Amino acid sequence: MSTLDTRSGIGNDVPLWKRYVAGHHWRSADEEFDACTLGFWLFLATEVLLFAGLFCAYAMLRYKYPEAFVNGSSYLDWRWGCVNTAVLLLSSYTMAASIRMFQLDRQGTGKLLLAITFVCGLGFLFVKGTFEYMPKLSGWFFFLDPALPHYLEFKNAEALGGMLVHIDGYGGKAPGQFFSYAFSSDPWEPLWWSVYYSATGIHALHVVIGMSLIAWCWVRARKGAYGPTHYTMVENTGLYWHLVDLIWIFLFPLLYLIH
Amino acid sequence: MSTLDSSNAGHLGGHHAHGGSYLTPKGGWLTTVIDWATTVDHKKIGVMYMVAVLFMFFLGGVAALVVRTELVTPVRTVEVQATDPATGQPMVDAEGKPVMKSEIRGQWLGEMKAKITGQELTSIDGGNNWYNRAFTLHGAIMVFMVIIPSIPASLGNFLIPLMLGAKDVAFPRLNLLSWYVYVTGSIFAVCSIVIGGVDTGWTFYTPYSTTTDAEYANVVLMVLGAFILGFSSILTGLNFVVTVHKLRAPGMGWFDMPLFIWAMYSTSLIQVLATPVIGITLLLLIFERMFRIGIFDPALGGDPVLYQHFFWFYSHPVVYVMILPAFGVISEIIPVHSHKKIFGYRAVAFASLGVALVSFLVWGHHMFASSGELAATVFSALTFLVAIPTAVKVFNWIATLYKGSIALTTPMWYALIFLFLFSIGGLTGLPLGTLATDLHLHDSYYVVAHFHYVMMGGTIITFVGGLHHWWPKMFGRMYNQFWANIGAFTVFIGFNVTFFTQFFLGTQGMPRRYASYIDDYQIYHVISTVGSYILLLGFLIHLFVFLHSLVAGRKAPANPWGGLTLEWEAASPPDEHNFHHEPIVKHGPYDFDTTVPPHWDPKDYPLPARPKHAH
Numbered sequence: 033m034s035t036l037d038t039r040s041g042i043g044n045d046v047p048l049w050k051r052y053v054a055g056h057h058w059r060s061a062d063e064e065f066d067a068c069t070l071g072f073w074l075f076l077a078t079e080v081l082l083f084a085g086l087f088c089a090y091a092m093l094r095y096k097y098p099e100a101f102v103n104g105s106s107y108l109d110w111r112w113g114c115v116n117t118a119v120l121l122l123s124s125y126t127m128a129a130s131i132r133m134f135q136l137d138r139q140g141t142g143k144l145l146l147a148i149t150f151v152c153g154l155g156f157l158f159v160k161g162t163f164e165y166m167p168k169l170s171g172w173f174f175f176l177d178p179a180l181p182h183y184l185e186f187k188n189a190e191a192l193g194g195m196l197v198h199i200d201g202y203g204g205k206a207p208g209q210f211f212s213y214a215f216s217s218d219p220w221e222p223l224w225w226s227v228y229y230s231a232t233g234i235h236a237l238h239v240v241i242g243m244s245l246i247a248w249c250w251v252r253a254r255k256g257a258y259g260p261t262h263y264t265m266v267e268n269t270g271l272y273w274h275l276v277d278l279i280w281i282f283l284f285p286l287l288y289l290i291h
Numbered sequence: 292m293s294t295l296d297s298s299n300a301g302h303l304g305g306h307h308a309h310g311g312s313y314l315t316p317k318g319g320w321l322t323t324v325i326d327w328a329t330t331v332d333h334k335k336i337g338v339m340y341m342v343a344v345l346f347m348f349f350l351g352g353v354a355a356l357v358v359r360t361e362l363v364t365p366v367r368t369v370e371v372q373a374t375d376p377a378t379g380q381p382m383v384d385a386e387g388k389p390v391m392k393s394e395i396r397g398q399w400l401g402e403m404k405a406k407i408t409g410q411e412l413t414s415i416d417g418g419n420n421w422y423n424r425a426f427t428l429h430g431a432i433m434v435f436m437v438i439i440p441s442i443p444a445s446l447g448n449f450l451i452p453l454m455l456g457a458k459d460v461a462f463p464r465l466n467l468l469s470w471y472v473y474v475t476g477s478i479f480a481v482c483s484i485v486i487g488g489v490d491t492g493w494t495f496y497t498p499y500s501t502t503t504d505a506e507y508a509n510v511v512l513m514v515l516g517a518f519i520l521g522f523s524s525i526l527t528g529l530n531f532v533v534t535v536h537k538l539r540a541p542g543m544g545w546f547d548m549p550l551f552i553w554a555m556y557s558t559s560l561i562q563v564l565a566t567p568v569i570g571i572t573l574l575l576l577i578f579e580r581m582f583r584i585g586i587f588d589p590a591l592g593g594d595p596v597l598y599q600h601f602f603w604f605y606s607h608p609v610v611y612v613m614i615l616p617a618f619g620v621i622s623e624i625i626p627v628h629s630h631k632k633i634f635g636y637r638a639v640a641f642a643s644l645g646v647a648l649v650s651f652l653v654w655g656h657h658m659f660a661s662s663g664e665l666a667a668t669v670f671s672a673l674t675f676l677v678a679i680p681t682a683v684k685v686f687n688w689i690a691t692l693y694k695g696s697i698a699l700t701t702p703m704w705y706a707l708i709f710l711f712l713f714s715i716g717g718l719t720g721l722p723l724g725t726l727a728t729d730l731h732l733h734d735s736y737y738v739v740a741h742f743h744y745v746m747m748g749g750t751i752i753t754f755v756g757g758l759h760h761w762w763p764k765m766f767g768r769m770y771n772q773f774w775a776n777i778g779a780f781t782v783f784i785g786f787n788v789t790f791f792t793q794f795f796l797g798t799q800g801m802p803r804r805y806a807s808y809i810d811d812y813q814i815y816h817v818i819s820t821v822g823s824y825i826l827l828l829g830f831l832i833h834l835f836v837f838l839h840s841l842v843a844g845r846k847a848p849a850n851p852w853g854g855l856t857l858e859w860e861a862a863s864p865p866d867e868h869n870f871h872h873e874p875i876v877k878h879g880p881y882d883f884d885t886t887v888p889p890h891w892d893p894k895d896y897p898l899p900a901r902p903k904h905a906h
Binding site (some may be wrong): 077085089227 | 413452457458459461462463483509525529530532533536537538563564565566567568570573574575578582583584586588591593594597599782784868
């Protein structure tokens with residue numbers, strides 16, 4: 033209960049983080065922080081195990097159909113993978129720095145770094161959706177896609193005033209029974225796409241969740257909720273974001289680099 | 292402010308002067324309902340879990356009785372007349388006799404009938420499908436919605452903070468969320484049943500779960516339900532692990548914790564570490580059923596055995612999520628009701644962790660028929676490791692009983708029933724862990740009998756026993772012990788009549804999951820079905836005993852059995868914040884020979900004379 037604080041003469045102009053009082057069942061805010069962090073690490077363990085299932089499926093199916101996987105992997109552009117890796121690494125840095133800023137009560141920088149982290153997440157999703165998912169699934173290219181010039185001779189449609197260009201026969205690299213790409217060289221290639229979309233799709237979902245958490249932190253930070261003595265939420269959001277980054281660091285070589 | 296006031300009241304006015312118990316209504320019925328629906332009090336959440344679990348137990352039990360009733364006769368007992376899809380009228384054959392759903396498709400009898408009558412096989416709701424749905428309903432509900440959350444979520448939620456001397460679990464709001472997630476998952480599953488049911492078996496094995504007749508939506512809903520329930524399980528487990536780490540009362544080291552806490556801690560670790568794997572598996576299964584992505588579909592290059600590996604990597608550890616809390620409950624009931632220190636405290640505590648560890652290494656023994664010889668041999672060998680910590684516990688409980696001052700209360704009867712049934716369940720597991728015998732018994736009624744002895748005879752029996760042990764604490768009322776004992780005996784007899792016969796059925800070759808069988812098996816099936824009705828009678832007796840207790844039960848003292856763990860220091864039912872003061876632990880949870888139990892008069896509890904050499 034916060035009765036103590038109002039009696040102590042500190043008014044309501046005091047930032048939110050200074051007025052934070054731990055839950056009634058905790059002996060101190062420090063213990064609460066420790067418990068939250070421990071709980072969050074356990075949660076991260078469950079996330080790792082969740083992805084472990086996907087990595088297992090990847091390993092087993094790759095062992096069964098190495099050609100299909102090598103062939104499927106060759107459709108991915110390692111440069112886009114690199115860009116996204118760099119974006120996520122940068123965002124991990126800004127996230128970590130943001131936590132530090134709140135610990136030092138540098139609210140403005142902290143919020144700015146949160147915003148940058150959020151934008152990095154957005155950038156990751158943009159690259160993934162625009163340059164990877166969209167052309168492979170549908171054959172529609174974004175007009176700035178550097179790969180587009182190679183295929184321009186097969187252009188058969190345009191949309192959104194030339195922003196989107198459709199390339200005949202490029203799309204259809206869809207998972208499982210939706211696979212309709214005519215030029216595949218291995219009968220088991222649909223399976224590669226199943227693994228690729230399951231893994232990157234679930235990872236992308238995690239990026240979205242992480243971005244939502246970051247956005248929530250930013251909204252709370254505007255109200256002054258985080259500071260040197262109370263920053264649990266930013267800390268745990270940071271942990272989550274690093275995990276999202278880490279999973280990608282494993283997905284990137286497995287999907288893009290191994291031949 | 293509340294701490295200060297309550298401590299004063301505790302000194303001045305005795306234990307019932309301050310505030311109210313957690314059960315005291317906050318106002319009118321609407322206020323009370325809202326209060327319960329938004330509560331973050333672990334006790335209320337535990338009680339809500341209990342109600343939800345008991346309701347699902349009722350649903351699953353009805354499905355079980357349907358299955359047993361169907362099995363009374365070798366072919367069909369319950370018949371539903373089919374509808375002619377062309378006319379919408381009840382279907383009749385050439386002679387004007389009604390055509391039953393079972394005769395239309397999927398069964399040789401139906402095929403023959405169709406040939407004779409010349410009617411087309413058009414109904415998708417025919418054959419033995421509805422039977423398959425009944426046992427899937429029974430299995431899925433009992434496993435995912437009853438046994439897994441039974442002891443951990445209801446008794447665990449109620450007792451863990453009390454036993455640790457804490458005011459609540461580490462994350463009270465997360466705890467409430469778990470409950471809602473559990474209810475949501477259950478609603479998904481129930482919806483799937485209402486709109487037609489699932490005929491895949493509770494394991495959702497591919498290709499059953501990707502190709503069976505049931506509508507797409509049903510299977511997806513049911514699997515999604517299980518996926519959501521998994522989240523509830525993870526969140527609860529996580530909450531408990533952190534609670535045990537961070538919220539023990541001052542003076543309570545790891546080895547001063549009650550053994551129920553040790554068991555719940557091990558359980559929670561398994562829940563946290565195994566459930567995510569089923570999460571991704573069920574997610575991939577949903578993709579598989581909805582989008583045919585092919586990871587588990589051999590036609591597209593996938594591997595159905597991979598599904599089995601994933602499934603059992605979770606579901607075998609989860610067998611111990613089902614049984615470990617039961618071990619914890621038994622470890623409480625036996626010392627308290629025989630007023631004797633538990634034999635081998637550390638052995639029992641480490642056995643819980645040992646079971647948790649080994650549980651992750653033995654999933655392959657569910658797949659002897661589908662894995663290679665070497666793998667099967669290794670898994671068979673590892674499987675026998677489970678027997679070691681389990682046997683350690685059983686022997687320690689028996690050693691605790693030895694020369695104890697045993698009170699034959701209802702919880703104690705249940706503990707004894709547990710020892711009997713669980714030993715049968717455990718020992719009949721050995722032939723299943725042995726490769727050569729398993730290939731004979733695999734997927735037979737022997738397996739059905741074995742896991743019912745372990746899961747029902749182990750977990751459900753203990754859950755009911757635990758409810759009787761902590762009922763006075765939870766609701767502040769005693770119950771009629773005579774009738775509760777009658778109920779316990781009825782359940783015991785009904786259980787054995789139902790399931791012991793199934794060992795014979797299995798060894799003689801009756802496969803599981805079949806609606807029809809050869810005539811020679813009928814006598815066993817009839818006995819088994821009669822047993823299931825006796826079981827029903829037993830549970831009904833318990834239901835009435837509990838209802839009677841709530842309405843007219845004698846007021847319970849704070850410590851009716853003379854327990855030493857901290858929950859008995861709280862009032863019955865406990866106050867809103869559990870304790871008047873933060874308890875300080877000064878004695879072990881089972882030091883019956885040196886400590887007068889809280890709320891007991893030393894006159895009524897003469898301690899044995901201390902031997903001279905002690906201390």
